[in-house]
Amino acid sequence: MRIVSHLDMDAFFSAIEERDNLRFRNRPIVVGSDPQGGRGRGVVSTANYKAREYGIRSALPISLAWEYSQRAVAQGREAVLFLGVDMEKYERVSINIRKIVESFGYDFEQASVDEFYIDCSRCETYKNAERLLGRIKSEILKKESLSCSIGIGPNKLIAKIASDIKKPNGLTIVHREEVNSFLFSMAVSKIPGIGPKSVEELLKLGIKTVGELQNISCEDLEKRFGKSGVQMYKKSHGVDDEAVIESQEVKSIGSQETFSKDTRDAKEIISMVEKLVFSTYERFIDSSFVSFSRISVSVRFSDFSTIQRSKTLSGPMSKRVDLEFLALQMFLSFLDSRENKKRKAVRLIGIRLEKLNSQRNLFL
Ligand SMILES: [Mg+2]
Secondary structure (H helix, E strand, C coil), rough: CCCCEEEEEHHHHHHHHHHCHHHHCCEEEEEEECCCCCCCCCCEEEEEEEHCCCCCCCCCCCHHHHHHHHHHHHCCCCCCCCEEEHHHHHHHHHHHHHHHHHCCCCCEEEEEEEEEEEEEEHHHHHHHHHHHHHHHHHHHHHCCCCCCCEEECCCCCHHHHHCCCCCCCCCEEECCHHHHHHHHCHHHCCCCCCHHHHHHHHHHHCCCHHHHHHCCCHHHHHHHCCCHHHHHHHHHHHCCCCCCCCCCCCCCEEEEEEEEECCCCCHHHHHHHHHHHHHHHHHHHHHCCEEEEEEEEEEEEEEEEEEEEEEEEEECCHHHHHHHHHHHHHHHCCCCCCCCCCCCCEEEEEEEEEEEECCCCCCC
């Protein structure tokens, strides 16, 4: 029997800061870019649970987080404490946690700086898996004074969704036969991979819950969303065959998109580039990296010939506008004779961020 668990540290960055600084305890804390009195342009990396009561979440623009804090102060509540991202420190802690997970001798995959999948099939029963994860959890608490939340299920997808159910310090088990009832009334946005844009599209079809999504056929979803529609279909039924793989070091972040029809239309291509920049940048923000210094773009034409071009930047870069500008510039040459003499139609485009850097930036 396949049993997979997902271990997710609770508000990882801010929990580390609270642990290491007595004066931060029991205060609303946001770890992220410098708010610059409300003019800052970055985003929130992590908000602790107190700051979440103010409506502050990961990936929220830092200027908004600042505004929420100001509003809370006006209501007589405590101001949020804004801290810079000390990625070096968080990565050191991450390595310690990895070692703890490793020491239990099960196959595992580190999915991000604060997330692990552990293959518990060898436990044979959910009860045993629960005991194992309980031990890992208390070991992390004992050695690192940090809490985490656990999900246990028949595959990675269900385990991941389950770990989010009782945060912080939770443990949620979903047996194979419970998968359907577990997913049924859940909002579609809870499914990893169904982003805000898909949520919006689904809402247009009157779909809010996973149960409602289950009523749509795979073909219809594919028509509407392409390949990701097929994924959506599988996920809505709790199906996921992804293996827990010993993770390799992440060396680049990228995404690619195939056009629903091969195209020469500049407008269509540019809007796809913008879409790709958006999704790639989102993954970059979610990653433990703080900057990149090389951009690669690739284009596949209707005859399946593929061109790849890379540009090494003059220095590390971390802003979306800069990425968008450069990516557009690089793609435009594929639209004219510079890279496309025969004016072939474009089938697929991709963007990749390389030379990723996890050193912290210089604010604070
Ligand atoms: Mg986490």
